[in-house]
């Protein structure tokens with residue numbers, strides 16, 4: 001396997017080969033900076049030794065970020081990593097940037113913006129033991145993991161809702177912090193007007209999952225502004241900007257759409273998705289219906305969800321995600337049933 005590109009040769013993001021060649025468990029000589037030890041646990045080599053770190057992303061998704069920074073990024077815009085948590089996503093971008101031969105080295109300083117609260121609060125279930133986490137912050141781990149490439153990185157600790165972006169173009173936008181309609185609106189209104197048509201890549205890391213159904217609604221609302229490139233296990237939808245989105249357009253709050261419009265957009269996303277992705281999106285739509293108070297309709301839809309394996313061991317098979325989402329949504333269904341029963345008494 002060759003991982004090297006000819007100098008200044010940019011990868012074709014329509015061909016998944018641009019990132020699959022870097023997945024370390026398939027290509028042990030990959031220059032990607034991580035090795036998966038157990039699901040969602042990684043060893044990362046740093047100049048201070050090997051760091052064991054958790055990421056909610058899969059090796060496939062991390063390889064995409066590495067490949068985009070190494071073989072696609074031109075320097076025309078910034079790389080924005082929203083919701084980097086311990087920072088393995090940032091490390092993948094930074095390692096890719098360090099190996100990138102498309103842009104001049106002089107253009108690489110402070111081009112990766114890594115946003116997160118960096119708080120252990122509400123993530124106790126995910127927090128790794130460390131010497132410093134008693135202080136309630138993961139920022140120290142983020143620094144340790146990314147120290148070798150810090151000149152490329154602008155760490156941005158804090159609440160996105162209290163932050164801003166300004167008007168710098170964005171070439172790669174990784175979204176893993178759109179955890180509410182409000183945060184989604186922040187991302188769309190602040191970031192989407194700065195995408196570069198024909199160039200910018202948007203990774204929606206919660207697209208093929210149940211809780212953040214607004215990601216699918218958002219991409220469907222702006223369907224004529226993006227080209228869909230890929231859906232990749234764990235939960236990522238990968239898109240390329242093809243037409244501009246003005247600041248005035250992006251200021252519209254998608255959360256304010258009528259329920260009927262949200263349903264229509266979800267239906268469109270389901271209809272055009274590959275079959276395995278569509279099953280997860282059906283669970284996401286059911287979650288939306290529960291949030292809208294339409295439990296009976298949600299249950300009817302859930303009864304139609306298939307978890308059949310369609311492409312075994314392929315990054316395009318989401319049967320495991322569909323099964324996991326069904327387990328999770330059973331809790332929402334039970335809660336909604338209890339609420340309905342309480343309302344009847």
Ligand SMILES: C[S@@+](CC[C@H](N)C(=O)[O-])C[C@H]1O[C@@H](n2cnc3c(N)ncnc32)[C@H](O)[C@@H]1O
Nearest residue numbers: 055056057083084085116117118159160176177
């Ligand atoms: C699912 S986790 C991200 C997982 C991560 N990308 C990884 O590789 O493991 C979502 C992240 O969004 C961040 N987040 C949630 N709300 C936020 C806010 N208001 N501002 C900044 N970050 C926020 C959380 O701190 C958390 O790290």
